Amino acid sequence: MAEDPLADKAFAAGLVQPDSTTCGSSVLVVSRMLNDASYAAFLVNGADPATGHQEPGTVQDRFAEQTLAMHRLTSGMRDSGGGMQLPWPSALGTRPWAVAREMTNQAGRKGVPYAARLVLPTSSARSAAFDRLVDLARDGLASPLYVGNRWSPRHVVLVLPGDEGDEGDDAVLIYDPASGRRYPIARAAFVGADLDVAGWSTPWVLVAPS
Numbered sequence: 001m002a003e004d005p006l007a008d009k010a011f012a013a014g015l016v017q018p019d020s021t022t023c024g025s026s027v028l029v030v031s032r033m034l035n036d037a038s039y040a041a042f043l044v045n046g047a048d049p050a051t052g053h054q055e056p057g058t059v060q061d062r063f064a065e066q067t068l069a070m071h072r073l074t075s076g077m078r079d080s081g082g083g084m085q086l087p088w089p090s091a092l093g094t095r096p097w098a099v100a101r102e103m104t105n106q107a108g109r110k111g112v113p114y115a116a117r118l119v120l121p122t123s124s125a126r127s128a129a130f131d132r133l134v135d136l137a138r139d140g141l142a143s144p145l146y147v148g149n150r151w152s153p154r155h156v157v158l159v160l161p162g163d164e165g166d167e168g169d170d171a172v173l174i175y176d177p178a179s180g181r182r183y184p185i186a187r188a189a190f191v192g193a194d195l196d197v198a199g200w201s202t203p204w205v206l207v208a209p210s
Contacts, residue, residue: 010044011180013063018064018068023178024156025071025094028102028144029067029107030142031107031108032107034142043062046062070102093156096153097116099144100115103207108209112209113210114207114208115207115209116207119206127191130191132206133172134172136209137159141208143206145206146206147202155200157177159172159174160182170186170188176197176198
């Protein structure tokens with residue numbers, strides 16, 4: 001991954017999801033941090049980019065507050081752009097289309113629309129999805145990824161941007177909010193639905209530029 005001092009400081013502090021329902025919200029906050037230097041500075045240093053007011057607490061405190069606020073936002077009647085959306089029970093996590101909407105509005109690369117796409121359960125479809133993740137990482141784009149068991153998606157991670165050659169064609173680097181860690185996932189494990197990501201094995205949905 002390309003060197004980003006603010007992001008590295010934030011990751012080093014331990015960006016762990018504040019509860020069991022906020023993996024998707026955590027991923028959105030981290031993606032916004034990677035795409036917005038002023039927001040990254042706020043998470044790390046506590047300086048509000050709009051007011052200059054110094055927020056108290058630690059990086060972990062601000063991350064938890066921002067993640068819970070994001071969770072309320074993605075579950076509510078209006079998104080961050082003021083658009084209407086169908087409310088959703090927050091206890092059920094974050095829907096892929098809500099993640100795509102917030103990636104488009106504020107968490108992804110500015111001006112880039114995002115969409116959620118199902119990863120079909122075939123080797124060829126998973127291989128194509130992994131190729132897409134490699135290309136996106138090399139283009140400097142972070143991509144939310146839903147993983148789960150063979151029956152349903154259960155957890156969200158963020159495939160991180162990286163310089164060409166960081167992980168090669170056979171692995172991509174992810175941020176896992178369950179642990180706050182960054183680690184690679186291999187092509188073979190992705191295609192074979194044999195991942196070991198917070199206990200989940202199967203890729204389900206990729207949120208990427210449309």
